[in-house]
Amino acid sequence: MSIRVHSWLKNMLKMKNKIEIMAPVGSYEALAAAIKAGADSIYFGAGILNMRARSSVNFTLDDITDIAEKCKKNNVKSYLVLNTLVYDNELYEIKKICDAAKSADVSAVIASDISVVQYASSIELPVHISVQANVSNIEAVKFFSKFAEVIVLARELTLQQIKKIIDTIKNENITAPNGELVKIEIFAHGALCVAISGKCYMSLALYNKSANRGACYQTCRRSYDVKDDQTGDELRIENKYIMSPKDLCTITFLDSLLDAGVSILKIEGRGRAADYVFTTVSAYREAVKLWEDGKFTVDLAQKLVDDLEKVFNRGFWHGGYYLGEPLGEWCGISGSKAKFEKKYIGYVTNYFVKIGIAEITMIADELKTNDKIVFIGPTTGALEVDINELRVDYKNVDRADKGDVVSVKVPERVRRQDKVYLMIPRRFGGV
Numbered sequence: 162m163s164i165r166v167h168s169w170l171k172n173m174l175k176m177k178n179k180i181e182i183m184a185p186v187g188s189y190e191a192l193a194a195a196i197k198a199g200a201d202s203i204y205f206g207a208g209i210l211n212m213r214a215r216s217s218v219n220f221t222l223d224d225i226t227d228i229a230e231k232c233k234k235n236n237v238k239s240y241l242v243l244n245t246l247v248y249d250n251e252l253y254e255i256k257k258i259c260d261a262a263k264s265a266d267v268s269a270v271i272a273s274d275i276s277v278v279q280y281a282s283s284i285e286l287p288v289h290i291s292v293q294a295n296v297s298n299i300e301a302v303k304f305f306s307k308f309a310e311v312i313v314l315a316r317e318l319t320l321q322q323i324k325k326i327i328d329t330i331k332n333e334n335i336t337a338p339n340g341e342l343v344k345i346e347i348f349a350h351g352a353l354c355v356a357i358s359g360k361c362y363m364s365l366a367l368y369n370k371s372a373n374r375g376a377c378y379q380t381c382r383r384s385y386d387v388k389d390d391q392t393g394d395e396l397r398i399e400n401k402y403i404m405s406p407k408d409l410c411t412i413t414f415l416d417s418l419l420d421a422g423v424s425i426l427k428i429e430g431r432g433r434a435a436d437y438v439f440t441t442v443s444a445y446r447e448a449v450k451l452w453e454d455g456k457f458t459v460d461l462a463q464k465l466v467d468d469l470e471k472v473f474n475r476g477f478w479h480g481g482y483y484l485g486e487p488l489g490e491w492c493g494i495s496g497s498k499a500k501f502e503k504k505y506i507g508y509v510t511n512y513f514v515k516i517g518i519a520e521i522t523m524i525a526d527e528l529k530t531n532d533k534i535v536f537i538g539p540t541t542g543a544l545e546v547d548i549n550e551l552r553v554d555y556k557n558v559d560r561a562d563k564g565d566v567v568s569v570k571v572p573e574r575v576r577r578q579d580k581v582y583l584m585i586p587r588r589f590g591g592v
Contacts, residue, residue, distance in 0.1 A: 180449045181425040183240070183346070184442045187219070190435035192228060194542030195237070198442035202238035203228075204271060206431065208258055210245045222258065226265040238268040242431075244291040247274040259286055269310065282308045282338070292316060292348065295360065299329045302343060310337040311425060313346045316353070316409075317482045320417055323347065327422035344424035349415070350441055350469075351429025353406045353478065355381050363404075381405055410469065410477035413462045414484065415448050430473075435543040436503070436535050437472040444468050473497045503535065503582035509575050510566065519571045521561075521581050528561045528583065536571070538579030545584070546571050 184195035186205040195203050205228060207220040220228065225241065232239040241262045247255055255277055262270055263286045270281045273293035281288050289311040296302060297315045305312055314323060327345050329335070337343045354361055363380050364370050381404035388394070409429075411418060418426075426449070428441050444465040451457040466477070476498045480486045504526060511520035519536070521528075528534070530551055536544045551558050552568040561567035 180419060182442060182445050182449065183425055183427045184438055185428055185430040185433065187431035189539035190537050190542060191438045192231060193540055194435040194439035195442055196235045197542040198439045199446045200237060200442045202240060203232060204240040204242050206242045210243055210247065210251060210254065222261050225261050225267065229265040229267050240269050240271050240289060241267045242271045243277050244271055244273050244293050247276050252276060256280055259284060262286055278308050289313065299326050302326060302330065303335060306335050306337055306343045310339055311344045311346050316348050319485045320421060320483045324421035346425035346427055347418065347423050348409060349411045349426035349428060349445060351408055353409050355404045355406055407476040407478040408474045409481045410466065410479050411481065411483065412444060412448050412465050413459055413479050415462065416452050416457045419452050433473055435537045439543040440468055440472045471500045473499050500587055501584040502587055504585055505580060506583045507581045509536065509577050509579040509581065511577065512575050517571055518568050519575050521567050521569065523561055523563050523565045523567060525563055526583060528567060530559055533584040535582050535584060536575045536579045537582065538576050541575050541579050544573060544575060
């Protein structure tokens with residue numbers, strides 16, 4: 162009887178604490194992919210005052226209304242990122258961006274600089290406190306609760322520290338300006354910075370381009386040799402990428418994070434392609450559903466890891482600081498460890514709705530039966546297709562070459578001008 166009561170209580174708690182999966186959006190293709198994959202919310206930047214101003218195809222102020230409308234139409238929350246340090250000469254720009262977000266009915270602004278927090282609050286634009294604020298204790302939560310509905314905790318906290326903060330929020334009834342309990346958001350998946358919560362000064366020191374101003378040169382992602390200046394001797398190190406950590410992946414212990422009371426799972430990657438967004442959101446959506454249904458197991462989660470390995474990653478750190486592990490999981494190579502790489506081979510020139518056939522104009526390479534391709538477009542998002550049949554000039558063929566117009570069967574609609582990529586299995590030579 163007590164087991165049934167416990168199970169009932171646990172299910173009730175899950176229903177009250179709806180888990181929000183938050184997707185990165187750096188392009189309209191990524192936006193479509195996030196919505197298609199079932200994201201509950203998306204975050205995006207507009208202008209230069211966000212932490213991915215340099216590394217992603219940035220939106221403009223004119224895009225804010227369009228993005229917010231697309232999100233509302235699909236019952237998805239939209240969060241505008243304004244999380245850089247702000248200088249005096251930029252205060253007018255901050256106000257202009259916040260006013261545009263308010264006018265567009267953006268769900269919230271993500272910020273760390275108090276100038277943004279205060280102004281957004283003054284115009285009743287909801288605020289989320291960015292990881293850049295490095296919130297690591299309950300007193301900081303209490304302070305920011307005067308302004309914010311959601312607080313992103315520092316990435317370096319352990320699971321026990323996170324749970325203690327959430328328990329205290331509940332026990333002391335720490336509420337946000339909207340009258341509800343403050344929600345806690347954590348980074349669930351994606352790139353990790355070697356610095357504390359991303360507060361790095363290496364790019365600034367070398368190139369006068371501050372990571373805290375959205376202009377990181379990713380110098381930590383390069384390989385390095387260590388040399389003794391006095392003797393000229395080089396120290397032998399097994400991994401030259403000594404400042405480039407693997408990507409965080411929490412999916413195998415996601416149940417522990419959700420049991421702790423985390424409300425929002427943030428997926429990193431505003432500089433990533435639409436297929437990355439679709440795959441990661443889909444995987445975490447499935448993991449959350451397993452947890453909600455009481456069916457989550459490590460084995461099932463591991464199958465989702467296999468999907469995550471197909472798209473951009475630097476290798477995975479399964480645990481992170483959350484499980485109290487020291488940072489020592491280094492990527493070991495430059496670039497991605499994804500199981501597949503994409504090669505642009507053509508674009509969609511027609512789509513026949515009634516028969517579900519896409520017409521592709523080949524501009525590079527070749528396409529064969531049994532190949533895997535992905536369509537990417539601002540409305541399509543990302544769609545993977547296994548090629549079982551090819552037709553050129555109404556005839557079945559085994560291969561289509563550059564210059565051919567080839568027809569393939571697709572499971573759902575694609576659009577003219579969608580780009581088509583061949584998915585090529587990677588071989589790392591033992592890496």
